[in-house]
Amino acid sequence: MPKTIATTPSWYWPEGVPRVLGVPPYRLEELLVERWAQRRPPAHPLVVSSDDRADAAELSARVGAAARAIGATVSPGGHVAVAAGPTAEGAVLVLGALASGRQALLVAPEGDTAGVARPPAGELAAAELAVGDAGGAVELKGAGLEAMRLDTLVARDPGDGDGRQGAAVADLRAPAACLGGRTGPAWHSHRSLVAGALALQAFLGTTDDTVWLSTFSPCTWPGLLGLSTALLAGSTLALAEPGDAARQTADETQAAWVLASLADAVPTWGGRRRRGAEPGPRAVLVTVDGPFDPDERRAVAAGANAAALTLFGMAETGLVLASHPSWYLDESVGIPVPNMHVVPADPDTGEPISTMWELVDHAMVSVWSPSLALGADGAEGGAAARGAPGRFATGVLAASDPNGMLYLVEEW
Secondary structure: OEOOOOOOOOOOOOOOOOOOOOOOOOOHHHHHOHHHOOOOOOOOEEEEEOOEEEEHHHHHHHHHHHHHHHHHHOOOOOEEEEEOOOOHHHHHHHHHHHHOOOEEEEEOOOOOOOOOOOOOHHHHHOOOEEEEOHHHHHHHHHOOOOOEOHHHHHOOOOOOOOOOOOOOHHHHHOOOEEEEOOOOEEEEOHHHHHHHHHHHHHHHOOOOOOEEEEOOOOOOHHHHHHHHHHHHOOOEEEEOOOOHHHHHHHHHHOOOEEEEEHHHHHHHHOOOOOOOOOOOOOEEEEEEOOOOOHHHHHHHHHHHOOEEEEEEEEOOOEEEEEOEOOEOOOOOOEEEOOOOEEEEEOOOOOOEOOOOHHHEOOEEEEEEOOOOOEOOOOOEOOOOOOOOOOOEEEEEEEEEOOOOOEEEEEEO
């Protein structure tokens, strides 16, 4: 219901952050891996985990070998199932699957809070190939699939071609990866994945001299987003399980950006109380999927000796709202990221309403962006949207303050 008193918003926007970005016509792995192969020195690792590390040239070679092996094993239009935890092996397998030109079914580990649904059981059962790291192989075995590890996969590398069999630029809008979403499977194209990474990199202003730490599986939407954003900038991506492993890795790598769910960040950093100690990361980026407890966010900030910034999104949309290092409120989830058009919608119908955010008590978050998942008809936003065509109603209600900061108030 509209408020009785209108307000004039100042519409805070971070200085130097573009509101709109173009989406270049490149495959995701071209921007993340191939362009760095000749530009980064051998001493600069791109991906590290507890048991492995790879510089740009090594990562390019491994991803290329995995892509060629998948392309030689899976027929055009066929599916490859990928399951992995936060490991370097998992990152290579996901990137190899995306580079292969085949459709990747990304399976989140059991109990991962980032993924609600999984690829349909029928599609998983029909996958022509299953690959995974140690934990992912166990996960896929439970789904009735015998998974192949990376070393066995690359041994199948035919050694020629790029694994895509001449895929054209037009394929950038075709389904490439399936992630578990709130409303079911969310299919993304290379274009939508590139758009999501560009938006987060521009919003945070990340550079190539920093280290990212992610506790997410690259088979989840925030894990794939974190991997893409870090490698897009040429930064080092460190992967570790939440808890002691994440704390140790953050200290060893001096990570500037830490990406974790709020549920994982609280036990990992919430009780540490490092205020007054050595400097922590620049920010801990905590993902939320609805209303959250600001005290938990404050506990993470105090324990990590860093800003705790919230990220709200889902597999169907990519990142929608985020708080920024330059200014934020603990209770607010933040503002829309670049390329994300956020409009209030009627909670009952999902239809956009013409009233501005600051003039309503609350409304459903409805979005359009090039990072939206594909519809069932292959159109961006198409049949994936609820309410108006080309737009996705998230099912989460929000309210705005006069500055344009949004607060999540309820899941509908």
